[in-house]
Amino acid sequence: MEGNLDRVYTSFRGDRLPWWTWVLPVILQCGAALFDAYASPALGFPPWNMTTPLALATVHWWGPRVLPGVFAGSLMHIHAAGNAPLAWYPIAALPEPVMVLLSYAFFNRILFGSCWLPDLKQSFRFLLFGACLPVSLGIFQSHAQDLLVARSSLEQFRISVLTEWSASLCGILALTVPLLHFLSAPLERRGWSRTIGASNGRILPRRISSMAMLETVTIPSILLFSALLLPASSALPVFALILTWAALRRGSGFAIFNSMLVILVFCASNPFLPVGAATDSPLAAAVQQLGIVLVASAGILAGAAISSLIHQIRSLQFSQKHSQLEENRAQELTDTLPQLFYLHQIHPPRTLYVNRRFEAIWGRKVEDLYRNPHAWSDAIERDGDDPDLEMDPEAGEWTLSYRVIRPDGTSRNVVDHGFPIRDEEGNIIRIAGMIEDVTRRPS
Numbered sequence: 001m002e003g004n005l006d007r008v009y010t011s012f013r014g015d016r017l018p019w020w021t022w023v024l025p026v027i028l029q030c031g032a033a034l035f036d037a038y039a040s041p042a043l044g045f046p047p048w049n050m051t052t053p054l055a056l057a058t059v060h061w062w063g064p065r066v067l068p069g070v071f072a073g074s075l076m077h078i079h080a081a082g083n084a085p086l087a088w089y090p091i092a093a094l095p096e097p098v099m100v101l102l103s104y105a106f107f108n109r110i111l112f113g114s115c116w117l118p119d120l121k122q123s124f125r126f127l128l129f130g131a132c133l134p135v136s137l138g139i140f141q142s143h144a145q146d147l148l149v150a151r152s153s154l155e156q157f158r159i160s161v162l163t164e165w166s167a168s169l170c171g172i173l174a175l176t177v178p179l180l181h182f183l184s185a186p187l188e189r190r191g192w193s194r195t196i197g198a199s200n201g202r203i204l205p206r207r208i209s210s211m212a213m214l215e216t217v218t219i220p221s222i223l224l225f226s227a228l229l230l231p232a233s234s235a236l237p238v239f240a241l242i243l244t245w246a247a248l249r250r251g252s253g254f255a256i257f258n259s260m261l262v263i264l265v266f267c268a269s270n271p272f273l274p275v276g277a278a279t280d281s282p283l284a285a286a287v288q289q290l291g292i293v294l295v296a297s298a299g300i301l302a303g304a305a306i307s308s309l310i311h312q313i314r315s316l317q318f319s320q321k322h323s324q325l326e327e328n329r330a331q332e333l334t335d336t337l338p339q340l341f342y343l344h345q346i347h348p349p350r351t352l353y354v355n356r357r358f359e360a361i362w363g364r365k366v367e368d369l370y371r372n373p374h375a376w377s378d379a380i381e382r383d384g385d386d387p388d389l390e391m392d393p394e395a396g397e398w399t400l401s402y403r404v405i406r407p408d409g410t411s412r413n414v415v416d417h418g419f420p421i422r423d424e425e426g427n428i429i430r431i432a433g434m435i436e437d438v439t440r441r442p443s
Helices: 002-015 020-043 051-081 086-092 095-110 120-148 154-189 210-228 232-250 252-268 282-336 357-362 366-371 374-378
Strands: 340-345 350-354 398-405 411-422 428-437
Touching: 020 051, 051 086, 051 095, 051 120, 051 154, 086 120, 095 120, 120 154, 120 282, 154 252, 154 282, 210 232, 210 252, 232 252, 232 282, 252 282, 340 357, 350 366, 357 366, 357 411, 357 428, 366 374
Parallel strands: none
Antiparallel strands: 340 350, 340 428, 398 411, 411 428
């Protein structure tokens, strides 16, 4: 039921999005396609198509309205590549919109995911169902089309699929994940997103000491600089160390930020990696890209796990503090009442609660009763088979009258109103009640 309500409200929010959310995706995708076609090959960076990470981020903010822009950007890609006849452009441009639509359908509409990745569960679901699975299907479709029209061989198909798949995931981890994590809440607050309840993603906590800030900046900088001096295969352990430290030290936001830095540094230091580049060992390049994908994914998930654990601990601390506060307020209330309230457990017999009125009637400390449950009954005066002391919990509520002998020899006449508390199977597990001191009550 909750998921259906969220879906209805999300659809309502989607209808209220600004008009420019229809236009901006077209501009972004066409601009990214031009960058991929002309700037990226000249720079040798980045190794992924910019259109894919931007499309996956915007589709989770604005929904399917971004698909025309994705299709337009894909058409520009096909035209710039010049490896397909004009009549084939619409078919060749389909895989990327399909991939983006599948990501939205799997993560947003089926799993009702939170795209700002607030915890480990949502982060894992997005990486698997919002990124890996749709990207795999889209890239397989794209290269299968090339294979069917004989534009590539089977061996080229295998290597190109692996290379582009790992490069696309690098782009998603370096751009899509940070964009969703850090910008979803600001966009939602301005009414520019379909998300509901997005939490603020922070690289660092609001309050941080100068020494912690120095540590936070210095350690990743030293490790990243040292990684630049190492071969790609030797740099991976250093990157893993950076992300492990970031996850354990600051949690999800810092781990995501450092994952972005790690991927950018890794790809910038390996100019032979861009998609479609001719290399002496394309398979080795793809394996290196896959390695950095695994390292970055593990860092993001570790950071999400740490953040989830911290959130649970803080929630538990808040809950305990709140419960203690409520208990203190209830204690203050019951301690000011003239009646004695109690709660006893049957098996094993012990007192679960009694207010301070017990001390005035029984003449003993409440702590003594908690240590010795028999202190309650030992103080009751018993004159043979007193019918007023007969109690049958199975019969329901009861009222008893008896006398309490205090340690100083004085006595109190009391009236005990009690009732049983049963479990789901009907067994009596506790008894509760209220006792009134009627010693001074006029006859």
